[in-house]
Amino acid sequence: MHVHSTNIYKTALEPTQRVDLAIIGGGCAGLSLARELADRQTTRSIIILEPRTHYQDDRSWCFWSTPEHALSRLVSHRWTTWHFGLQGQAIETKSSSLHPYQYIRSSDFYLDCWKKINQCPSIASRLGTTVINLIKQEDGWNIETTQGSFFAKQVIDTRPPSSTHFEQSALYQCFLGAEIQLGHGINTEHFTLELMTDMRLLDGEFCFTYLLPLGQDRLLIELTLFASRPYPAEALREAFDQLLAERGLTDSQSLRIEYGNLPMGLPIHRSDPPRAGLGGGALRPSSGYGFMRIQRWAEQCAEHYCKQGTVVPQTLSKFWLQKMDQLFLSVIQSQPSLAPTLFNKLLGKTQTERFIRFMNDRASLIDYLHIVMCLPKKPFIQALLSNLFQRK
Numbered sequence: 569m570h571v572h573s574t575n576i577y578k579t580a581l582e583p584t585q586r587v588d589l590a591i592i593g594g595g596c597a598g599l600s601l602a603r604e605l606a607d608r609q610t611t612r613s614i615i616i617l618e619p620r621t622h623y624q625d626d627r628s629w630c631f632w633s634t635p636e637h638a639l640s641r642l643v644s645h646r647w648t649t650w651h652f653g654l655q656g657q658a659i660e661t662k663s664s665s666l667h668p669y670q671y672i673r674s675s676d677f678y679l680d681c682w683k684k685i686n687q688c689p690s691i692a693s694r695l696g697t698t699v700i701n702l703i704k705q706e707d708g709w710n711i712e713t714t715q716g717s718f719f720a721k722q723v724i725d726t727r728p729p730s731s732t733h734f735e736q737s738a739l740y741q742c743f744l745g746a747e748i749q750l751g752h753g754i755n756t757e758h759f760t761l762e763l764m765t766d767m768r769l770l771d772g773e774f775c776f777t778y779l780l781p782l783g784q785d786r787l788l789i790e791l792t793l794f795a796s797r798p799y800p801a802e803a804l805r806e807a808f809d810q811l812l813a814e815r816g817l818t819d820s821q822s823l824r825i826e827y828g829n830l831p832m833g834l835p836i837h838r839s840d841p842p843r844a845g846l847g848g849g850a851l852r853p854s855s856g857y858g859f860m861r862i863q864r865w866a867e868q869c870a871e872h873y874c875k876q877g878t879v880v881p882q883t884l885s886k887f888w889l890q891k892m893d894q895l896f897l898s899v900i901q902s903q904p905s906l907a908p909t910l911f912n913k914l915l916g917k918t919q920t921e922r923f924i925r926f927m928n929d930r931a932s933l934i935d936y937l938h939i940v941m942c943l944p945k946k947p948f949i950q951a952l953l954s955n956l957f958q959r960k
């Protein structure tokens with residue numbers, strides 16, 4: 569399914585071979601930055617280089633935020649209540665009307681970005697173009713692509729991490745899911761938002777169900793693992809089919825598949841040209857959420873570029889938050905059997921707005937200390953000691 573029937577990507581300005589800024593990759597991060605630059609009516613010449621020739625509704629983004637925010641026009645679903653629980657135990661509930669959980673469909677996001685970008689005559693794009701090599705010059709970058717070479721004074725690289733970089737991740741969020749059209753006789757009243765239910769171990773890895781009711785007759789359901797290695801989709805298929813059977817969804821129609829292996833805890837080194845998006849460390853190591861971090865970076869980067877003429881790399885968490893996340897990840901990595909209890913306690917025992925600040929990268933040191941107090945201490949002390957000894 570194509571997202572757009574019209575040629576939405578055709579920009580007013582035909583791309584030239586020499587530009588002020590090249591945005592490598594027209595995915596979430598690349599388009600977010602271009603949209604922010606278009607909003608600021610930049611007059612600098614910019615090109616987006618992207619291998620896709622068309623966009624599909626290939627993912628959806630969820631996050632917690634206030635009901636009104638810069639992208640609220642794109643939010644198609646909001647939930648003020650969510651559920652979680654360990655396998656075989658009672659499901660618990662949490663609510664927030666201040667910060668509902670929100671859903672943006674990628675097709676709506678891509679279309680919105682391209683509409684804005686196309687209103688800005690100085691931003692051009694080359695789809696069907698894969699960047700092969702970047703060569704530093706005295707005054708910029710020579711960019712070799714499958715469609716010839718470009719020269720850009722500045723480059724921001726939003727390509728996914730290389731395979732060697734990806735392999736260095738501490739953990740992977742592996743998921744297989746589907747957006748489903750419900751069969752006759754079932755509607756979404758039978759379902760509620762399940763953030764992390766059926767938390768358990770599968771294949772020795774932490775596993776849970778993620779379910780979003782979407783309107784009257786649709787839902788998104790995913791089997792998710794926080795695993796020590798990436799999983800091919802086929803390896804998750806049997807457990808996913810079993811999940812569908814348990815929920816009485818076997819006969820429902822699958823409209824699209826959501827599958828991915830997201831690196832949680834990718835080591836990030838500052839690079840030249842600067843990186844953003846997943847390869848720049850946009851994913852929050854302890855949760856795998858990244859959409860809002862990308863949006864915040866895009867805003868800052870566009871502001872900086874318009875004022876100073878230079879781009880900035882993906883914004884990361886504060887130093888101590890990175891360290892706490894690393895600690896959290898090493899506990900899950902070394903003792904996956906503890907993960908269901910840890911996440912259940914994190915969701916259940918932490919005061920809701922504090923939990924949301926934690927998920928949104930906005931936790932204060934006090935929030936973090938409160939969170940740690942809710943969790944079993946021994947595994948954290950063990951992980952801390954083991955990290956200290958490894959460093960020596």
Ligand SMILES: Cc1cc2nc3c(=O)[nH]c(=O)nc-3n(C[C@H](O)[C@H](O)[C@H](O)COP(=O)(O)OP(=O)(O)OC[C@H]3O[C@@H](n4cnc5c(N)ncnc54)[C@H](O)[C@@H]3O)c2cc1C
Pocket residue numbers: 592593594595596597598617618619620626627628629630631697698699700726727728826827828829830844845846847850856857858859860862
């Ligand atoms: C299915 C799925 C669901 C997700 N759901 C959520 C969610 O609910 N909430 C959340 O916070 N995060 C979520 N994420 C994580 C994260 O927000 C997304 O992965 C997001 O798309 C990352 O943005 P990005 O720009 O780094 O990568 P992408 O959006 O993948 O963009 C990278 C771009 O680089 C292009 N590219 C690749 N190679 C080259 C090359 N050689 N030259 C030029 N361009 C190239 C690609 O074609 C692509 O367009 C999800 C991820 C996936 C995969």
